[in-house]
Amino acid sequence: MKNMCFGIFLVAVGVLAVSVPLVAHHGNASFDTTKELKLKGTVTEWIWANPHCFLKFDAKDDTDTVRNWAVEVSNPTDMSKRGWARTSFKAGDEVTVTLQPVKGGAPVGRIRSVVLPNGQTLGTGGPPPGAGAPAAPVQPAR
Amino acid sequence: MPKRLIVAIVAVLTLAPAIRGQNLPWNNSGLAQSSNQPQSAPAGPAPRRDLSGIWDAGGGGIGARGATPAPLTPWGEALGKTHKSGDGARMAPIAEINDPLSTMGDPEGFPRNLLFELRPFQIVQTPNQILMLYMFEKRWRVVWTDGRELPKDPDPRWYGYSVGKWEDDSTFVVQSNGTDERTWLDNAGNPHSTEMRVEERYHRVNQNTLELTVTIDDPKAYTKPWVARNKLAMRLMPHDTDLMEMIPSASEALEYKKAFAK
Numbered sequence: 001m002k003n004m005c006f007g008i009f010l011v012a013v014g015v016l017a018v019s020v021p022l023v024a025h026h027g028n029a030s031f032d033t034t035k036e037l038k039l040k041g042t043v044t045e046w047i048w049a050n051p052h053c054f055l056k057f058d059a060k061d062d063t064d065t066v067r068n069w070a071v072e073v074s075n076p077t078d079m080s081k082r083g084w085a086r087t088s089f090k091a092g093d094e095v096t097v098t099l100q101p102v103k104g105g106a107p108v109g110r111i112r113s114v115v116l117p118n119g120q121t122l123g124t125g126g127p128p129p130g131a132g133a134p135a136a137p138v139q140p141a142r
Numbered sequence: 143m144p145k146r147l148i149v150a151i152v153a154v155l156t157l158a159p160a161i162r163g164q165n166l167p168w169n170n171s172g173l174a175q176s177s178n179q180p181q182s183a184p185a186g187p188a189p190r191r192d193l194s195g196i197w198d199a200g201g202g203g204i205g206a207r208g209a210t211p212a213p214l215t216p217w218g219e220a221l222g223k224t225h226k227s228g229d230g231a232r233m234a235p236i237a238e239i240n241d242p243l244s245t246m247g248d249p250e251g252f253p254r255n256l257l258f259e260l261r262p263f264q265i266v267q268t269p270n271q272i273l274m275l276y277m278f279e280k281r282w283r284v285v286w287t288d289g290r291e292l293p294k295d296p297d298p299r300w301y302g303y304s305v306g307k308w309e310d311d312s313t314f315v316v317q318s319n320g321t322d323e324r325t326w327l328d329n330a331g332n333p334h335s336t337e338m339r340v341e342e343r344y345h346r347v348n349q350n351t352l353e354l355t356v357t358i359d360d361p362k363a364y365t366k367p368w369v370a371r372n373k374l375a376m377r378l379m380p381h382d383t384d385l386m387e388m389i390p391s392a393s394e395a396l397e398y399k400k401a402f403a404k
Contacts, residue, residue, distance in 0.1 A: 025244050025329075026228030027207070030235040030402075049394040051244045054401060070401040077171045077261065077388045102236075106404040 025051040025075075031110060032103045040096050044068060046089035050075045055089060055111065057097065067107040071099045073124050084122055093117050169386045172262040172277070173200040173377060186349035188312045193265045193272065193344055196383050197352050197376040203260030208330020209370045211358070218363030221323075221333040230330025237403035241331070242324060245399060247392030249300040250279055251325030252318060253340045256356050257370050258329040262385055272306055272314070277385040285316050296320035298336050309343075316342040327358070327370070335362035350378045 041059030052072040060066050073079050076086070089095070094117050101109040113123045208230035214222060226234035228241055242248035250259060259278040266273040270288040285306040293303050298320055306316040318340045327334050338360035345353045356371035358364065 025206075026236055026239060027230075027233045029233045030237075047397065049397065050388065050390045051395065052398055052402075054398065056401070072398075072402065075388065077386055080169070080171050080386070081174060102402075102404065104404065108402055108404050 030102050031100050033100065035101055036098060036112060037101055037109070038096065038098045039069065040094070041069065043089045043091055043093040043095055045091060046086075048076050048086040053079055053084070055095075055097070055114070057095060059097075069097070069099075069107040069109070071097060071109045071111045073111050079124075082123065088116070088122060166382055166384070168384045170262075170379075170383045171386050172198045173379070185351065188346040188348050190311045191308050191314075192267065193314055193346060193352065194267050195381065196262055196264045196379040196385070198262040198379055199260055199354075199374050199376045202374055203376070205258040205260070206329055208328040208332060209257055211327070211332050211370070212364045212366045212368035214333075215361075215363055215365055217335070218333050218360075221335075221363070222331060225326060225331030225333060227326070227331035228329060230328070230332075232331040236399075241326065241329075243326070243390060245395055247390055247395050248324065249281070250390075252283065252301040252304075252321055253342075253356060253358070253370070254325055254327055255279070255281070255301075256342065256354070257327060259388075260374075261388055262379060262383070264385075272316075278388045280387055280389055292317060292319050298322040300325060302340070306342075312346040314344045314346075316340075316344070318342070333363055334358070334360050337362045345373075347375075352376045352378070 039057075039059040041057040043055065043057045045056040047054050047056075052074060053076060054070055054072040056068060056070050058066050058068050073084065096115040098112040098114070099109040100112060101107075111124055113121055113125075115121050206229050208227070222232065224240075225232055226238050226240045228234075228236075228239050228244060234240075239245055243250050243254070255276055255278065261276070261278040263277060264275040266275065270286065272285040272287055274283045274285065276282065281301070283301050283304060285304040287306050289307075290305055292305055296303055296319065300322050302318045302321040304316050304318040306314055309315050319338070321334065321336060321338055321340075323334065323336050325334075326332065338358060341357040341359070343353075343355040343357075345355070347353055353373040353375055354371055355369065355373055357367055358370050359367040
């Protein structure tokens with residue numbers, strides 16, 4: 001039991017450690033952290049920029065009305081470590097977006113994950129590629 | 143040795159760097175952010191009085207939630223109340239954030255560039271300067287090592303004025319003043335005055351590791367000096383690393399705010 005508790009503690013610390021850079025510019029103040037939506041839609045624009053990259057896509061709501069969503073991830077530097085790129089999306093791509101919306105009900109939020117047309121999932125959580133891997137080669141002595 | 147073999151060896155030696163060079167990657171974004179990874183092999187000793195190289199603190203350099211400062215003076219408290227930050231103790235909803243860096247594309251300024259968004263940076267040594275070339279904002283600082291003193295009553299600058307000297311063979315100490323009051327100290331909107339003095343201590347622990355300690359001394363804004371970075375460990379990156387651009391432009395900030403300040 002003690003080991004299990006310690007394990008949970010380590011996981012929690014790990015999640016916190018890797019989540020900090022993803023909200024480097026702003027924290028949770030605008031977002032409804034109790035809610036998660038999964039929407040199927042069509043990409044209208046992908047903006048690869050600072051302080052945040054963001055994806056715009058059209059998706060129908062419960063009343064069959066199409067709304068244009070704007071959902072963010074972190075900046076290009078951080079996202080490229082997680083396999084995202086300037087070329088990850090193009091207008092017209094059919095995607096499934098899992099997101100955390102803002103509190104006021106506007107079609108705005110932040111991405112948890114996106115399933116691409118080819119079935120690949122791009123995520124925002126978890127350790128970035130390379131975390132825990134052997135350290136980068138060091139500079140040779142000169 | 144046959145002539146043909148000699149020609150082949152010379153050709154390989156001549157062409158090898160070029161062949162390797164063709165495969166070198168561009169746009170390196172730095173070390174993984176989850177931790178400052180352990181060394182893969184024992185590092186050699188620190189070279190004498192040498193900080194040159196590309197250094198990266200990984201996620202430790204980002205400082206999203208801001209520092210924990212000393213208590214503010216009434217002047218500092220009043221200025222801090224005007225700062226609506228993206229994170230930390232003054233965190234505000236996106237529409238209300240007035241961070242000059244992320245909403246207007248103002249320079250990050252010094253020492254915020256050490257306390258928030260300390261992405262990889264390169265140190266270059268010349269006979270009379272140490273140059274610090276930062277990936278974030280693609281800006282640089284000059285630390286004079288020619289024995290000059292800090293200016294008295296300087297015109298404020300976004301990145302202040304800096305002089306440095308070697309305390310011993312592995313510790314370089316930088317003193318700075320003359321910073322611009324419009325900049326924030328960190329991502330939590332901690333304030334500072336133009337009277338602030340900043341000390342940076344760069345301690346080269348070994349070949350691959352550099353530690354940074356930053357002390358803020360600003361009697362107008364804080365009741366006592368405080369340590370904002372305490373032995374932040376930075377790793378030496380390969381010397382042929384090509385760093386990404388990471389520039390917070392005003393037009394991109396505006397586009398973001400239009401989409402998200404709802």
